Amino acid sequence: MLSPYGLDIIESCLTCKTRSERLFCDLPGAALQAFENIKYATAYPKGAVLFVEGQAPRGIFVLCKGRVKLSICATDGKTLIVKIAEPGEVLGLSASVSGKPYELTAETIDPCQVNFVKRDDFLRFLKEHPEACFKVAEQLSEKYNTACHEVRSLGLSHSAGEKLAKLLLEWSSRNGEAAKQEPRFKLALTHEEIAQMIGTSRETVTRLFADFKRRQILQAKGSTLVIRNKAALRLIASNN
């Protein structure tokens, strides 16, 4: 089925070809059938808000396609992007389990397919299917790991340059680029969004990119970034 946002919607989890690669979705037959019965497949355009920080939890959102920006916000409007969620992630999980308000705001940055499950249905599903419960524990562990990484980066990094260098090295280590001499990756976020990921201003990010390019550490080819001098970037990341 084609949706208005050009997404090829996966109507049934039972026939989804990618579920075996995804931590939460790779459930045994009975649990998968039970999940299929309680989920609502929905398509969202770019820029849709799935839930807002502070809102009482309605349920979980399994991201099937597209990416979602997870952020927190201060009273002065300053925003910090905690993570860019990728397909296969379950959003709103800890709030739905604990009953506490959502800790983050989730906003789509691509057209997305999301499977929504109401909180009561989800809690019942967890009680009835221990395998699913174990997978949820694994997902929560991953999220906790990411949150700790963020705490370390925000609390212990000395400068915006150090944080940006760490972020670029992390992105460059994906998609089999880690071992390459000059890893390359697509820069999918704006300078404003990168600034929100490392807790600095857009101007600082733009200045740092210009500085890294001038020093031949980075090279931009359209929206693709090439790390020309990995050693120099690592040195900046380790605050030396």
Added chain:
Amino acid sequence: MSMETAIQQSCLDCVKRFDRPFCDLPKESLEDFNSLKSSGLYPRGTALFREGQLARGVFVLCEGRAKLSVCAESGKRLTVRIAGPGEVLGLSAALAGTPYEMTAELLDNATVATLGRKGLLQFLHAHREACLQVVNLLSQDLHVAYDQVRSIGLGRTRRPRASRVH
């Protein structure tokens, strides 16, 4: 707590377990946990585990407190929080099979029940109530971690934005 204090050897006889989310398990689960865990008395200053070390298992703080911290390459250290009696430490890393995210160092002489990773996974697969309890604990840990991110990254408390959502 003094080092001479007798260790509570059996979880089945522990009177404090009813007040502790992880320990308040059904009898059968508790018996199984009791047979899998080993208890020990550790002096103040002991590092139960270190950040970056591959997770060996979980540590249930029966008595005493532990400081959880992260460290930069420069040696600069940030205390994330202080864990108290009843808390389970190293849970997420042990479940995921990844390195510990933090260092846990005892602030008091403490009684700690340890359960190896293999035993933990076996235990959780066999006892759904325990697995649900672990999911609850991890959710709480995650809330605390996001509060830390908010407080360090934004230096403010949560914005009451939900009031504007209809």
